[in-house]
Amino acid sequence: MPEHVMKPGWFTVHVLNRAVTWFTRRGLSVWGARVLAVRGRKSGEWRRTPVNPLTLGEHRYLVAPRGHVQWTHNMRVAGGGQLLGRKVEEFTATEIADDDKPEILRAYLKRWKAEVGVFFGGVGPGSTDEELRAIAPKHPVFRITTKS
Template sequence: MTERYDQPSTAARAVNTVFRWLAEVGISVAGTRVLEVRGRKSGKPRTVVVNLLTLDGHDYVVSPRGNTQWARNARAAGAVGIGPRWHRRPVDITEVPDAAKPVLLKRYLDRWYWEVKGHVGGLTPQSSDEEISAVAPTIPVFELVR
């Protein structure tokens, strides 16, 4: 995995806090969900709002900002919790190999580009397969395994 991390601004963190709070109480905005993962060093539960991509009956989460703390924690833990606070369900996760990411990233960009533009390594919904393949190693994608 190539290391890239597009750190959110103060304004982006504030907006994410609002979306996370809404998702915690069960209000999904454009497919948002709360993902909870144990910290690799502290062991404390950490939460982040993510967009849940469902494709062919499989659920995926994408870290468009790159190798974020939640992506590193999820990779180390191998399991996360997903959903609102009182209905959170534990699921195992597996990282998607780079070769399988372009199809998923294309779908992700088609649906959420308006939200993540500027944070996906320069990609747009009109990016070619070659462009997506070139950036794919810098964007962690995980499948939620039931």
């Protein structure tokens, strides 16, 4: 596994993610989290994982704090997915270029640093654009557009 990917531990996978998913699917958002459903790029089956969506201005984003993980690979192939919660939101996804990520990463870290800051190697919301740009290739970001 590439060094910039932090694989979740047993507790995260088997306890924390399942608990967040269970609550979120019943309309009880845990700190604003949602469940991302995206089709597997090989199996075509729905894959689910908790995510922390970010609203910035008029756009919404999904940021991959753990790096290039399965859901990011699947998203690139599927071109969209669903956000699950009290309601299902179908969306299309557009990947953001690394040079365009600093403002998004700063806002994401400002909102979610307590939960995901460990995955950003000491870079935080107060970091310079240069520091954020340096880590941008390690953290895929997708702008999501809800289908009408």
